[in-house]
Amino acid sequence: RLLADVIPPNDIGVTFDDIGALENVKETLKELVMLPLQRPELFCKGQLTKPCKGILLFGPPGTGKTMLAKAVATEAGANFINISMSSITSKWFGEGEKYVKAVFTLASKIAPSVIFVDEVDSMLGRRENPGEHEAMRKMKNEFMVNWDGLRTKDKERVLVLAATNRPFDLDEAVIRRLPRRLMVNLPDASNREKILRVILSKEELAPGVDLEVFANMTDGYSGSDLKNLCVTAAHCPIREILEKEKKEKNLAIAEGRPLPTLYGSEDVR
Numbered sequence: 178r179l180l181a182d183v184i185p186p187n188d189i190g191v192t193f194d195d196i197g198a199l200e201n202v203k204e205t206l207k208e209l210v211m212l213p214l215q216r217p218e219l220f221c222k223g224q225l226t227k228p229c230k231g232i233l234l235f236g237p238p239g240t241g242k243t244m245l246a247k248a249v250a251t252e253a254g255a256n257f258i259n260i261s262m263s264s265i266t267s268k269w270f271g272e273g274e275k276y277v278k279a280v281f282t283l284a285s286k287i288a289p290s291v292i293f294v295d296e297v298d299s300m301l302g303r304r305e306n307p308g309e310h311e312a313m314r315k316m317k318n319e320f321m322v323n324w325d326g327l328r329t330k331d332k333e334r335v336l337v338l339a340a341t342n343r344p345f346d347l348d349e350a351v352i353r354r355l356p357r358r359l360m361v362n363l364p365d366a367s368n369r370e371k372i373l374r375v376i377l378s379k380e381e382l383a384p385g386v387d388l389e390v391f392a393n394m395t396d397g398y399s400g401s402d403l404k405n406l407c408v409t410a411a412h413c414p415i416r417e418i419l420e421k422e423k424k425e426k427n428l429a430i431a432e433g434r435p436l437p438t439l440y441g442s443e444d445v446r
């Protein structure tokens with residue numbers, strides 16, 4: 178059950194080049210995660226440069242937080258373990274504590290690994306949450322204990338990356354364990370254009386399409402919204418073809434001609 182949530186680095190399929198804009202966040206992540214792995218000698222001098230064990234990505238939905246976490250794992254050659262409250266409630270209902278322990282044990286065994294906690298606020302939200310279920314409280318404690326255990330046991334090899342749209346709902350104890358917090362914000366027009374370029378980099382565009390115009394028309398769109406826009410646009414030519422075929426078919430029927438070969442047999446009529 179747990180192995181289903183693990184993606185080996187070569188299968189993750191997201192690199193930093195697949196992420197448009199967010200240059201500062203990407204640079205900071207490279208410095209915090211990749212550099213310590215590639216040039217450990219630069220980080221062994223004092224206490225202040227010790228590699229960090231937890232990074233929080235926060236910002237509105239659909240801005241690329243999950244993509245960033247996956248790119249970090251890919252580029253660091255690390256296994257990606259995705260955990261979220263929804264996977265716990267669907268697959269490990271009532272066994273959250275066991276699940277968390279299994280995740281950390283596995284992460285250490287297959288290190289280097291990135292444990293990505295999506296919607297961290299729903300999993301590790303404020304402790305004083307009234308009516309909090311006992312099983313939930315135990316799961317959170319288990320998470321903290323294992324997380325702290327990593328610091329001494331596994332040196333630089335297991336990283337917890339957490340993402341949230343609601344950073345203010347996080348437990349103080351969780352915030353303390355995530356000393357580096359990176360804001361992943363909605364893109365402005367020039368960043369929307371960069372994101373559109375990345376999303377459309379492998380597509381054939383109609384002549385005369387000016388992405389700057391679309392970037393200026395999409396104020397408030399997230400990267401995810403821009404992706405959806407492109408998917409919808411890509412379906413337009415398909416709809417046009419189907420529409421044209423339908424017209425030809427109706428005309429053929431009206432004129433009592435055989436249907437165009439595309440429609441084939443009688444039963445399509």
Ligand code: ATP
Nearest residue numbers: 195196197238239240241242243244372400401404
């Ligand atoms: P949520 O907070 O809802 O979990 P998120 O911030 O984790 O969202 P992602 O899941 O990383 O967002 O992004 C959703 C999709 O939007 C991606 O799969 C990708 O197609 C597109 N996308 C978002 N941001 C970018 C970006 N900067 N460059 C390219 N594509 C992007």
